[in-house]
Amino acid sequence: MVQQEHPAEGARRAAAYAGVMCIHKFQVNAMNNNYFSTASVFTDTANFRSILENLPSDIESICQFTQNLLIHAYWFERYGCDFDEATQFKEMQLRYISDIFERAESKGEKDLTSPRKAQNRIVSICRDFSLMLCSILRAKGIPARLRCGFATYLRSNHFEDHWICEFWSERKSKWVMADAQLDSLHRDTLKIDFDPCDFPQDKFILAGKAWEICRSDKENPELFGINGFSGLAFIKGNVIRDLFALTKIELLAWDTGWGILQEYITPIADENELSLMDELAVHSSLSDVPAANEAIESCKQITLPDDWGWFKSPSIKDLYSKHREYT
Structure with missing residues (x-):
């Protein structure tokens, strides 16, 4: 079962795919960080922009x-x-961030x-924490982007499916990783010993790097995943999601239904697909x-697809219903 499309969703979908995609190449080829300092259709703060622009600009x-x-x-349970x-x-x-606000x-x-x-907060996942941080930074003209990959700090001896936000630091002249999910309760519970607003790159493995590590037999792909989902097929999905994020199409973590990502876990078909994923992983x-x-x-x-609409992708409810044994 798939979601029914709300009329407003259709308009956003058209902007997200047709309108945005046609200007991506020009913007990206400019090769400057201004590309990531403007909103995507998913990070557009809309009527909330004036409120957000008045927030402090420091990441913390x-x-x-x-x-x-x-x-x-x-x-x-931890929040009671x-x-x-x-x-x-x-x-x-x-x-969309405007809907979340x-x-x-x-x-x-x-x-x-x-x-x-x-109890009055919005039920979210890591993607949403990162989306909000990214959206606010872009509203302030600060280059920011979502990244999809695997965290080393959420579970011991495991690479947990995760999203973080990268922002451009003018002072350091480089992209810096931040995890907006790590509040004091998270930090205390997980014994976080690094700055969540500027943490070492070895704490978060980009999806493409995870693919390369596993393909070279340096790590077991079954250690990469979440809630019982794991393996190269899972990593494949994250590589694709990370590539979309690099083009300012910030997918939901369970968006599927097209190309080689037909299902949440879509087995790798053959050697040709492995070779393709090897190439795509390098970009990530x-x-x-x-x-x-x-x-x-x-x-x-x-x-x-040209006729794609996000309503064609399964919802989180669909995912939970189909994979109850994992969730």
Whole structure:
């Protein structure tokens, strides 16, 4: 079963695919960070821009603002609260940052900057924490982008499926990784010993790098995944999601239904697909934005169909229903 498309979704879909894709090549080939300092259709803060522009610009403050609005779907008990399944599915399915802010306004304090109880936060996953941080930074004109890969700090002896935000540091003249999900409770529970707003690159393995590591037999691909899902087929999905993120198409973590990503776990078909993934993984591993853009536009195995709509992708509810044994 797939979601029904809301009329507003159709307009956004057209902008996200037709309108945005046609200008990607020009923007990316400019080879400057201005590309990532402007909003995508998914990170457009819309009516909330003026509020967000007035927030402090330091990463720690923006992360604290984000943590006040969102609660991770797997951490309810630690915060001492719970949400019914319908609320979980509805809020986890929010794709656009403007919808997340609108939902936040409807719960608890209307003022987004006021402290709120955990029960009044939006049920989210790592992608949403990173999306909010990225959206606010772009609203302030600071280059930022989502990255999909695997964290080394969420579970011991495991590479956990995860999303983080990279932002461009003018002071350091490089991309810096930040994890907006790591509030004080996360840091204490997980015994985090690094700065979540500027952490070492070995703490987060880009999806393309994870593919390369496993293909060279340096790590076991079964150690990469989440909730019982793992292996090269899982890593493949994250490589594709990371390439989309590099072109400012910030997918939901369970978006599937096209090309070689027909299902959440789509087995690798043959040696030709392995070779293709070897090539695509390099673009992710090197953060090669022009190459990622070219692949998303022209590689038929991963490019979105001309008639694609996000409503064609299964929802998180569909995913949970199909894979109850894992979730």
